[in-house]
Amino acid sequence: MTISKQTIDELVALVDESRLVGDLSSMVSVPSVNPFDEPVTEECREQEFAESYLQHMNGVGLDTFKRDVADGRPNVFGRRHGSGEGPTVMLAGHLDTVGVEDYVDPFNPVVSNRKLYGRGSCDMKAALAAYIEVGRILDHAGLTLKGDLLIAGVADEEHMMLGSKDVSENGPIPDFAIVGEPTELEVCHAHKGQLCMHIKTFGKASHSSVPENGINAINHMADVIKSLGQYGDDLLARPAHPVCGHGKVTPCVINGGSISSSVPDYCELEVDRRTLAGESLESVIEEYRQLLDSLKNSVPNFDYEIGPHTLNNLPLDTPADSSVVTSIAEAYQHVLGKPAPVGAFPASTDAPHFLCPAVICGPGSINQAHTLDEYVSIDELCASARIYLRTVLNMIS
Numbered sequence: 001m002t003i004s005k006q007t008i009d010e011l012v013a014l015v016d017e018s019r020l021v022g023d024l025s026s027m028v029s030v031p032s033v034n035p036f037d038e039p040v041t042e043e044c045r046e047q048e049f050a051e052s053y054l055q056h057m058n059g060v061g062l063d064t065f066k067r068d069v070a071d072g073r074p075n076v077f078g079r080r081h082g083s084g085e086g087p088t089v090m091l092a093g094h095l096d097t098v099g100v101e102d103y104v105d106p107f108n109p110v111v112s113n114r115k116l117y118g119r120g121s122c123d124m125k126a127a128l129a130a131y132i133e134v135g136r137i138l139d140h141a142g143l144t145l146k147g148d149l150l151i152a153g154v155a156d157e158e159h160m161m162l163g164s165k166d167v168s169e170n171g172p173i174p175d176f177a178i179v180g181e182p183t184e185l186e187v188c189h190a191h192k193g194q195l196c197m198h199i200k201t202f203g204k205a206s207h208s209s210v211p212e213n214g215i216n217a218i219n220h221m222a223d224v225i226k227s228l229g230q231y232g233d234d235l236l237a238r239p240a241h242p243v244c245g246h247g248k249v250t251p252c253v254i255n256g257g258s259i260s261s262s263v264p265d266y267c268e269l270e271v272d273r274r275t276l277a278g279e280s281l282e283s284v285i286e287e288y289r290q291l292l293d294s295l296k297n298s299v300p301n302f303d304y305e306i307g308p309h310t311l312n313n314l315p316l317d318t319p320a321d322s323s324v325v326t327s328i329a330e331a332y333q334h335v336l337g338k339p340a341p342v343g344a345f346p347a348s349t350d351a352p353h354f355l356c357p358a359v360i361c362g363p364g365s366i367n368q369a370h371t372l373d374e375y376v377s378i379d380e381l382c383a384s385a386r387i388y389l390r391t392v393l394n395m396i397s
């Protein structure tokens with residue numbers, strides 16, 4: 001059915017602060033720290049949190065399902081079926097949080113000064129709570145909309161993004177996605193990708209009293225780092241993306257040599273590359289190869305290897321005039337009474353892995369995410385639920 005503007009206003013007015021704060025508090029109190037390849041600790045209860053989120057979705061009448069993306073690490077989904085005449089809009093968020101080392105009482109949600117404190121409050125259980133409120137209001141209204149509302153809680157965003165990458169492979173692929181990472185409700189329709197790659201140089205060991213008998217892999221890596229500096233300058237000379245700016249390259253981790261009396265025969269560098277739409281794993285490897293081949297031609301005995309890559313998160317480049325971007329910007333304007341700021345998100349997210357036009361817009365600030373004093377503004381939490389509900393109703397009713 002098509003619903004009137006007045007009905008939309010009435011439904012949006014039902015968003016309830018105390019329910020949102022209650023839901024978010026209960027979510028913060030279930031630790032879901034990402035294990036990051038380390039031994040699992042008491043706080044790594046992502047699966048338990050996933051199950052509880054599934055129960056939240058069940059509780060608001062969604063048709064739920066789940067799929068493990070790794071051992072004991074499920075993605076969970078809830079669907080509110082429409083009549084099949086409209087698009088499927090997915091509200092997606094990650095279930096995991098970063099760690100809590102040195103964080104005092106991270107899982108005891110505290111409300112103070114119109115803020116809710118605790119690990120995951122802003123990144124990004126606030127959005128997950130807002131999605132539940134959207135589902136709840138639609139459930140109470142009992143309307144059959146044209147399209148489907150799909151809510152997704154995905155695993156492992158903070159590390160390898162296994163959850164969203166599994167959605168790329170195994171679905172469900174929606175028509176549009178909204179990802180409520182903390183943007184202070186700015187509408188972000190693009191971000192860079194992140195590609196982490198190893199580069200290795202090889203030399204020949206010798207006693208360091210006679211270094212001329214060896215080939216120093218660290219010296220060769222110094223040449224690589226210098227070339228990467230030039231490559232970084234070249235990236236800045238290329239045309240900028242309208243909202244993301246330029247691609248970047250940064251040497252981040254280096255290892256080489258074993259003892260000081262030996263010329264090192266091996267050195268390894270991990271390079272972080274922030275990519276723009278149109279760049280890929282293959283195109284970046286090709287650029288590294290050109291740079292390293294040119295060293296091979298100019299530096300005696302230079303020997304290298306590229307790979308493996310340790311991370312490949314895609315860039316997001318949803319057109320600013322895509323209906324998911326314009327709908328959420330309109331909803332922002334309606335709820336907050338001012339034009340929505342529109343731009344790029346600074347970090348990479350799950351959004352491009354959903355393989356559809358996607359936008360990032362959520363409560364909380366990236367400045368509070370990952371800190372030892374994480375919080376979300378309760379006003380933004382409530383506004384986000386209103387914005388999501390209005391956007392969903394505009395897109396699927």
Ligand SMILES: [Zn+2]
Pocket residue numbers: 094123124157181182
């Ligand atoms: Zn996040």
